[in-house]
Amino acid sequence: MLIDTYSKKIFNLAYQFTGTYETAEDMTQEIFIKVHKSLHKFDFGRNFNAWILTLSRNFLIDHYRKTKLEKKKRTEYDERILDSDDHADPEKEMLKKNSQKIIWYGLKSLSSDVRMAVILRDIQGKKYEEIAEIMSAPLGTIKSRVNRGRIQLAKIIKENQGEKNELQTN
Amino acid sequence: MNCKQIEKLLSPYLENDLSQEKKNLVENHIKKCPQCSELLSFMREAKNSLAEMPEIDISPSLRKKLYKIPQKKFKLSFDFLLKPALQPIIAASMVLITVVSLYTLNPDRDKINKTINQHIHAGYSKIEQIYAKAESLTHSLVGYKESILFSIKNSDFFEKNK
Numbered sequence: 001m002l003i004d005t006y007s008k009k010i011f012n013l014a015y016q017f018t019g020t021y022e023t024a025e026d027m028t029q030e031i032f033i034k035v036h037k038s039l040h041k042f043d044f045g046r047n048f049n050a051w052i053l054t055l056s057r058n059f060l061i062d063h064y065r066k067t068k069l070e071k072k073k074r075t076e077y078d079e080r081i082l083d084s085d086d087h088a089d090p091e092k093e094m095l096k097k098n099s100q101k102i103i104w105y106g107l108k109s110l111s112s113d114v115r116m117a118v119i120l121r122d123i124q125g126k127k128y129e130e131i132a133e134i135m136s137a138p139l140g141t142i143k144s145r146v147n148r149g150r151i152q153l154a155k156i157i158k159e160n161q162g163e164k165n166e167l168q169t170n
Numbered sequence: 171m172n173c174k175q176i177e178k179l180l181s182p183y184l185e186n187d188l189s190q191e192k193k194n195l196v197e198n199h200i201k202k203c204p205q206c207s208e209l210l211s212f213m214r215e216a217k218n219s220l221a222e223m224p225e226i227d228i229s230p231s232l233r234k235k236l237y238k239i240p241q242k243k244f245k246l247s248f249d250f251l252l253k254p255a256l257q258p259i260i261a262a263s264m265v266l267i268t269v270v271s272l273y274t275l276n277p278d279r280d281k282i283n284k285t286i287n288q289h290i291h292a293g294y295s296k297i298e299q300i301y302a303k304a305e306s307l308t309h310s311l312v313g314y315k316e317s318i319l320f321s322i323k324n325s326d327f328f329e330k331n332k
Contacts, residue, residue: 003236100219122217150213151213153213153216154213
């Protein structure tokens with residue numbers, strides 16, 4: 001039940017955060033071990049969804065700070081992330097893929113807290129209030145992190161503009 | 171408002187989360203400032219690209235591994251032994267265990283005991299000898315005590331330092 005409901009969510013969060021498929025699989029396993037060990041501490045008055053995501057977020061950021069592995073490892077762009085989406089126009093599809101590729105690699109240059117806030121807001125579509133609860137930070141801080149993250153990513157897109165223009169002219 | 175101040179309002183502007191007054195401020199600034207206008211359009215692109223990233227399914231092998239996890243909690247875990255703080259204690263215990271087992275399992279244990287006893291006795295007798303020597307030295311000094319005190323009192327050493 002727990003695995004069916006949350007494994008996909010946690011795996012995708014780990015994948016988007018670490019940028020590596022294998023690392024995300026390992027992290028998902030570690031997170032579930034931690035969930036099983038900490039279940040007795042869960043206060044049933046609280047929101048379970050927020051609790052499990054807070055635990056996952058803490059684990060991922062702690063692991064990142066300890067190892068800094070993701071900075072080096074986010075080198076692959078998994079085509080699986082786009083394969084599921086069919087687009088009628090191949091040219092548009094290629095531009096979209098390219099744009100997503102730039103953003104995907106761009107995520108690694110964001111600090112762990114900013115990256116997590118952007119992932120939760122823009123990829124997972126969570127409300128700011130929910131993100132503030134998951135990240136145990138004030139609402140204003142979360143909004144500012146998301147804004148900073150988007151500005152950084154916008155600058156990365158601008159830097160890669162030449163690459164995009166080449167694709168368009170071809 | 172300058173560009174830095176406008177930057178802070180760009181995300182709320184994209185999310186339509188500004189008062190009409192602030193919205194007008196952003197729009198008026200963007201009309202005049204090509205840099206901020208460009209930044210806003212790239213931010214919109216970033217936001218849309220992120221929103222279009224689909225969730226991917228977990229692999230069957232990962233699912234299998236996850237289903238095995240609950241069984242693990244009943245197993246006895248010795249992970250705590252790997253804590254770095256415990257390593258000196260573990261090393262010392264290993265040395266102690268080795269020494270104790272070498273002693274207890276040794277077939278010539280009686281010989282070892284004898285040697286240890288001999289060493290202990292030799293140590294005792296040496297200490298006793300030192301004590302005896304110290305005592306005789308004290309006795310021999312007692313005879314000279316009066317004359318030493320007399321010579322100190324009469325020496326001009328204290329006179330000179332007054």
